[in-house]
Amino acid sequence: MMSFSPDGPPPVLRFKQGVKTTIDVTNALQEASVVHWHGLRIANRMDGVPYLTQYPIEAGQTFRYAFTPPDAGTFWYHPHCNTLEQMAWGLTGVLVVEEAQDPGFDRDLPLNIRDFRLGGDGQFIDFFKPRNAARGGTYGTVSSVNWQVDPVYDLEAGSLVRLRLAVTDVTRVGAYEIAGAEAQVIALDSNPLPVPLPASGLILAPGQRADIALRVPDDESEEVRLVLNRPNGAKTMARFRPKGSSLHRDLRELKPLPPNPVAEPDLENAEILDFVFGWSPEGDAPQSSQCGSLGYTFWSINRVAWPGDLPGPFDPLARLKLGKSYILRLRNETPNDHPIHLHGVSFKLLRSNKRELPPLVTDTALLRSQETMEVALVADNPGDWAFHCHVIEHQKTGLAGFLRIGD
Template structure:
C-alpha cells in the first residue's frame, strides 16, 4: 500500500512525484507488458454528421478499447500519459492490490504528462468491469475517458456473441462540440445531465447478430450523472449478472434501473427471422429513447436460453452476521458549502456534500483521515443513510459487499461494489474486510464526488 504524506510531496518536490509515479513501472522493465495503453487527445464523430474535437481516449484513436483478462491470471498494463495534464487509471469493481487501484495520493502519485505507470491486474472475480481516471475526473471522463474491462470465466459460458456496451452521454451543443461539463447549481442537486446519448461512442448503433443465437449483452453505465431505466424489447432476455456478480435467480430485462458505475449482463436470444430487431431503450419524460438496435441476420441457429448453465459464483467471502460490527455512514449536505481544496487533480471549488458531516478536501497530498478503520478479516455491516433529496450510487473500491435490507424497498440478495441509495433511504450492506489498504468510498455522480461526497475506508 502506498500513501503519500503532505510532507513527502512538499519536501521531495518534483523528483519525489516523478519517482513514485513511475514506481509501478520501474523495476519491472524486464517483463513485457500485456498492453501498452496511452492516454491521448482525439476527435471523433459522436454524431453521424459532425466530428467532436477536444476529446480524450485510451489508445491511439477512437473509443477506448475493451480490455479482456482471464480470471485469476495477472495482466500487466503500462499506462502512458500523452495528455497535457496529470491522470491516473482506476479499475472500477476489480478487487486487486491497493497499490494498483489508481487513486491519486491515496494509492499512487498522479501520472504526469510524459510519465508512465505499470498496473498489474489480477482479478479473483469474473464479470463485467470498467476503467476511468480518478484525476481531474469530471473533465477527463466527460471528454471520453471511460473504457470497458471484461474478466472471462475459466470455462466458456456458451454464448454465440459477447457484446460489451459502453453507455454514456456527452454534453454537446447544436454544433456537435462540447459545452460546459457541469453547472454548479446542478452539482448541488442531482447533477448535470448530458445532451447526447451514445453506445460505444455511437448514436443509435445497429448491430447485426446471428438469428436464433445467444448473445451476452454487457450493459455498462459509464456516465457521470444519469440514473436511468432501460428496456430490452423484441427478443427473449434475462439479466444473469449485476455489477459483475452472477444472479442465482435471473431477472427480467425490462424496467432495469442502472446508475453510474453499475453494470448488467443480459442473456439475449435473437429472433429467428432475418431482419427482425431487438431494441434497447431508455425511459424518459418524453417517451422511450432509442439507444441501440440488434438485428437478426442469416439462418436461425435455433438456440434456446435454457441451454445456458448458470454463471459460476465469484469467490467473495461471506460475512459472519452474528459477529459483524455495524458502522454508520450518513450521506448529506456539506456543513460548510464552500472552500474545497484545489490540486493537481482538480476541484470544482465547492463543497456541497459530505459523509458523516465531513466533506472531502480534494485530491491533494496527505489524504484526510479514514472514515473508519476495519480490522483485516473482520465482518462488518455498513449502515448507509441518505438524508438528501437526491439519489447517490455509492461505490466502494477494492471490496465487494452484500445487500441486506432497506427501509424503502425489498433488496435482491446481490453482491456488488456500487449500490444506488435512494433519497431518504437507509440501506444495510455487509462485507468481509479481506483486502488491506486505503479504499476510496464515494458517490459515482462525479459532480457529487468532486464536491465533497468522498472519503475512504482503511482495512488494516
C-alpha cells in the same frame, strides 16, 4: 501499452479470471491522470486513486499496473484525477474478465453507455452547472452506446448473445429494457444472479453494470432494441438485427455463471458502521489540487466534506480490522440519488427502509432519496479504499472519503 488520449474511444480490455495481467498506461494528455479499475478487487497500490494509492501519472509519463483479477464479469476503467473533465471527454472504457469456462454464448458484445455534453455544433460545452451539481447532477445532451448514437448491430439469427451493459456516464440514473426478444439479466455489477431476472425495468446508475443473455429472434424482420425509459419518453439506445439462417439456440442451453469468490459476511458477529450522506457543513471550501477541483463544496459523508485529491495525510471515515465482518448502514438524508461505490471490496445488500432488496453482491449500490440501506462485507483486502458517490459532480464537490482496512 495503453495510450490514454481523448482522440478516440478507449478499447475494450479482456482479461482471464485468475491470470495475471500487466498494463502500461502512458499519459498522452497535457495534465496529470491515473486509471482506476472499477469493481476489481486487486491490491491497493494498483487501484488508481491519486495520493491515496499512487502519485498521479504526469503528462508524458508511463505507469505499470499489474494485477490478477480474482473475479469474472463486466467491469470498467476510468481516470480518478480531473475526473469529471476527463470522463466527460470520453475516457471511460469497458473491462471484461472472462470466466475460466466458456458459458456458451455465440457472441459477447460490450455496450459502453454514456452521455456527452455537446452543443448544436457538435463541440463540447460546459461539463457541469453548479446549481445542478448541488442537486442531481448535470445531464449530457447526446446519449451514446460505444460512442455512437443509436448504433445497429447485426447478430446471427437465433443465436445467444451476451450483452454487457456498462453505465460509464457521470450522472444519469436510468431504467433499461430489451424490447423485441427473449432476454434475461444474468449478472449485476460483475456478480452472477442466483436466478435470472427479466430484462425490463432494470435500474442502472453511474458505475453499475448488467450482463444480459439475449436470444436473437429467428426472422430477419424482427428488430431488437435496447431502450432507456426516461420521464420524457422512451429512447432507443441501440438496435440489434437478426441476420442469416437461424441457429435455433435456446437460453436454457447456457451454463449458469459460477459465483465469484467473495467471502460471506458473518452477520451475527458483524460490527455496524454508520455513514450519513448529506449536505456540506457551512463554511467548507475546496482546496486547490493537482487532480482538479470544481471550485465548490456541496456534499459530505458523516458531516465531513472531502477536500480534494491532495497528498494528505487524511483521516479515514472508518477503520476496519482485516478479516472482520461489518454491516455498513448507509443513510441518505438528501432528496437526490447517490450511487455509492466502494473500491477494493465487494459487499452484499441486506435491507432498506424504502424497498425490498435482492441479496445481490456488488461494489456500487444506488442509494435512493431519503433511503437507509444496510450492506455487509468482509474486510479482506488491506489498504485505504476510496468510498464515494459515482455521480462525479457529487464526488468532486465533497461526497467522498476512504475506509482503512488493516490489522
